[in-house]
Amino acid sequence: MPPRPVPSIASLPILPIGESGAPGGGRIIGLANNENAESPSPAVLAALAEGARHANRYPDVAQSALRDGIARRYGDLDPDRIVCGVGSSDLIALLAQCYCGPGDETLIGRQGYLYFAIATKAAGGHPVLAGSEIIGNRPGFDPEAILAAVTPKTRIVFLDNPSNPLGTIVDRARLTEFRAALPDDILLVLDAAYADYVLDPDFEPGEALVDAGDNTVVLRTFSKIYGLAGLRVGWAYAPAGIAETLRRVVRPGNIPSPSLAAAVAAMNDPDLIDARRHRNARTRDRFAADLRALPGVSVLPSHTNFVFATFQSGARQGAAEVFAQAKAKGVFLRPMGPYGQPDSLRITIGTDEEMTIATEVLRGILA
CATH class of the missing domain: 3.90.1150.10 (Aspartate Aminotransferase, domain 1)
Structure with missing residues (x-):
């Protein structure tokens, strides 16, 4: 057998x-x-070639250049609270592994990104889908339905903002109110993979919520507007304690040197x-x-x-x-x-x- x-x-x-x-x-x-x-861009292609020249060496495990570049590019963030992964999906899986064990639950919008549920199940948890609200003909994330679905087993709320596949957003005020209404011991994971495309001034990816407490994580990626989907680079901005927890389980040298170099070069052309x-x-x-x-x-x-x-x-x-x-x-x-x-x-x-x-x-x- x-x-x-x-x-x-x-x-x-x-x-x-x-x-x-x-x-x-x-x-x-x-x-x-x-x-x-x-x-x-040509600068990214040149960085890829240079990174490939050193493929006989392990990549920078500390990922210092990338984390420092992200911190500068996205509003003077603390680089020590940035954790890089093999795309943001890697970080979704690691967060589920760290904060949702057997018998625990995660809450996901009914049209939320499908990988949230897969990562939850892989960690032994149970994903719970909450209802969608209807605004005209527009389905979207329903904060009230999510809050009503919270139980003592709830460990994580996953929210893709902007939504994949809907393309809608939860604005800054509603997002802040929602975080305040969630129990403090529930982790709010904001997957902001498409945030770089948003032009609406009322949109907040979530870094401000991360800085305001110790129970929110924001995920970003180089796969979308930066055009590096084939290189698999994502990052999380998290409270210090959560960043430290993620570093305990992240694979050492998880991002290859060419990918690291390309991501840094991509950020240098705002x-x-x-x-x-x-x-x-x-x-x-x-x-x-x-x-x-x-x-x-x-x-x-x-x-x-x-x-x-x-x-x-x-x-x-x-x-x-x-x-x-x-x-x-x-x-x-x-x-x-x-x-x-x-x-x-x-x-x-x-x-x-x-x-x-x-x-x-x-x-x-x-x-």
Whole structure:
């Protein structure tokens, strides 16, 4: 009889990933995985090459240059309270491992990022999904429903802000009120992977809440606006005690030298990042307006590099048919069935040219 995994692992779902390739060699427009459509800058490519020259040596375990650069870039943070991981998903798993054991619970919004539940189960805990609120036709994070679901077993609340897959945000005032209403012994984990895209002045990623207490952690990533998804670099800003706990379980030398060097170089070009932010907003808003002009399609207001489109009863085709027909034409979108939204698709914002092609493909399917 072969070795058996522990039951909590054997029953874990595998996180669904959007398709990004197909046989045949035709052009694929990948709008399924919320990647940045722009290639890394020349400075980043040069840093990658330099980092690769030293691949015979272990990477900087202290990650000092990266943590110091993050601290400066994001508002004079304390670098000693920054912990770097292999993408922010690595840090989600480590936080669940550290703060949610067997018999414990985490609370997650019903349309929250799927990996929150997977990380909870992998740690032996039980994820609890709370209801969504409806603002017009807009589902979102419901603080009241989350607070009502708190039990003595609750250890962590996971909140992706901005939301993946919805693209909505919880503003500064509501977020601050929510943290104040949570019991002090419950850890609030704010996954702010898409925060760099937000232009709304009422948005707060959460670093201020981290500085205000000892029970909140903010997660950020280089995978999105920085365009380093293939290099896997994320970071957490945490109270001193939580940062120390994470360092006890983080893998030594977890981020390779080329990735460290590329992330530092990417931060040293804030003008490029600002240009990407505004370019994304222009392309996203134009594409969303084009989608709303199609029959039976509604699109949530988005603060991210993707839009959440729902194909209503008046649409000529449902979401599943739109997905299949768009894929056949080389435009890859992301079905939202795993998030309990089978009538919806999440569509990443690519280049202007890619979104023009996507619009024409969708118009041909629906018009």
